[in-house]
Amino acid sequence: MSAVRAGGVLIPAPFKSVEGYRGLDDVFDPDMNRKALEKTLLQATQDGVTVRAVLISNPHNPLGRCYPAETVREIARFCGRNNLHLISDEIFALSVYQNEQATNVTPFVSVLGAGLDECIDSHLVHVMYGMGKDFCATGLRLGVLHSTNEGLIAAVSSISVFGWVPYVVQDVWADMLEDEQFLGDFKLENRKVLAKHFTILRSFLDEHNIPYYSNVHAGVFVWVDLRRYLHANSAPEPATSAVDVNHDQEVKLFKRFLRAGVVVSQGSGFGTEELGWYRISFAVEEQALNVGIQRLGTCLKSIENDGWRIESCRSP
Incomplete structure (x- = not known):
C-alpha cells in the first residue's frame, strides 16, 4: 500500500546474513x-535506492517481544548518524503479559521514553498508535500519530x-480514556486474559x-515453526534451518488449515527469513481458541497420518 499511495518501498533488514547471528x-x-541496518543501508545505496526512514514494530510483530531500551537507542543512533x-x-504497547518461561524479558519502552535526546534529533522521531489492538476494538477505528515535526504534521x-474519524467515535474514546478507573481495570484484566490464552496455546504446542x-x-500471537509439516518425512522430527522450503509449500499448508476451519498466518506475510514459520493468534474468546487449536491439531495429525503430504483436510 505504501508503494501505491506514496511511491515508497519497504526494504527488510535481514539478520541471518549478519556475522555472528545465532537465532531469533x-x-x-x-x-x-x-550491523543489520548498516548492511541493508549500504546495499540499498548501491542499488540506487534512497532510504528515508527506519520503521520498527515495538512490541515486535510477529515475535511478540519488547525491544530493550538500549536497542531502541542503538537504532536511534543509526538513524541520527x-x-x-x-x-x-507501538500498537501493542499495552498488550504485555507474564510468561514465566520467558528469559531476558524487558518491559515495554516507547521511543518517547527511551532517552533519545543524545541519539537523534527529536523532529526525526515519530510514533504510531491505534486503539484496535490494545483495547480489543477493531471496529472503533482511531489512529494516532505523535510527532514534533511540523512539516510531517502539516502533510x-x-x-x-x-x-476522518467520526465524532461519535472520538467522543466514545475520549470518555474511555478519561475514565482512569476503567483504564486500570481493563488493562489488568486484559493482561490476565492474554497470559491465560497464551498458556493454553503454549500447552498445545x-x-x-x-x-x-x-x-x-507481548502482543496477541506466537511465532511457530511448522516446517516439518511441509515435507514427506518418515518421522516428526523438527526441521532445521538447512531444510529448503518454497513459497508454494507454505501456501498449500495455509490453504489446508483454511479447509480445516482455522486461519494460521503465513510467515511470508511478516517478512520471515525462513519459510515454514507461521503466526498463530490467541486473541479470541476462550471457547473459540479451544475449538481452533482442536481443529489445528486434527489437521496436523492428518498430515502425519497421510505420510506428511500437504493434501486435503476437513474440519471436525
Whole structure:
C-alpha cells in the first residue's frame, strides 16, 4: 500500500546474513540491529535506492517481544548518524503479559521514553498508535500519530480529512480514556486474559512437540515453526534451518488449515527469513481458541497420518 499511495518501498533488514547471528533472540540485540541496518543501508545505496526512514514494530510483530531500551537507542543512533527518520509502530504497547518461561524479558519502552535526546534529533522521531489492538476494538477505528515535526504534521493533516474519524467515535474514546478507573481495570484484566490464552496455546504446542519462539511476552500471537509439516518425512522430527522450503509449500499448508476451519498466518506475510514459520493468534474468546487449536491439531495429525503430504483436510 505504501508503494501505491506514496511511491515508497519497504526494504527488510535481514539478520541471518549478519556475522555472528545465532537465532531469533539476536533480533533484539543492539549490536546485531546496528550491523543489520548498516548492511541493508549500504546495499540499498548501491542499488540506487534512497532510504528515508527506519520503521520498527515495538512490541515486535510477529515475535511478540519488547525491544530493550538500549536497542531502541542503538537504532536511534543509526538513524541520527544517517539523517533518517525513526518510525515506531507501538500498537501493542499495552498488550504485555507474564510468561514465566520467558528469559531476558524487558518491559515495554516507547521511543518517547527511551532517552533519545543524545541519539537523534527529536523532529526525526515519530510514533504510531491505534486503539484496535490494545483495547480489543477493531471496529472503533482511531489512529494516532505523535510527532514534533511540523512539516510531517502539516502533510498528514492535509490528507487525513479523507479518513476522518467520526465524532461519535472520538467522543466514545475520549470518555474511555478519561475514565482512569476503567483504564486500570481493563488493562489488568486484559493482561490476565492474554497470559491465560497464551498458556493454553503454549500447552498445545508443547504437547504436539511443535517448536515456537518461547521468549514471547507481548502482543496477541506466537511465532511457530511448522516446517516439518511441509515435507514427506518418515518421522516428526523438527526441521532445521538447512531444510529448503518454497513459497508454494507454505501456501498449500495455509490453504489446508483454511479447509480445516482455522486461519494460521503465513510467515511470508511478516517478512520471515525462513519459510515454514507461521503466526498463530490467541486473541479470541476462550471457547473459540479451544475449538481452533482442536481443529489445528486434527489437521496436523492428518498430515502425519497421510505420510506428511500437504493434501486435503476437513474440519471436525
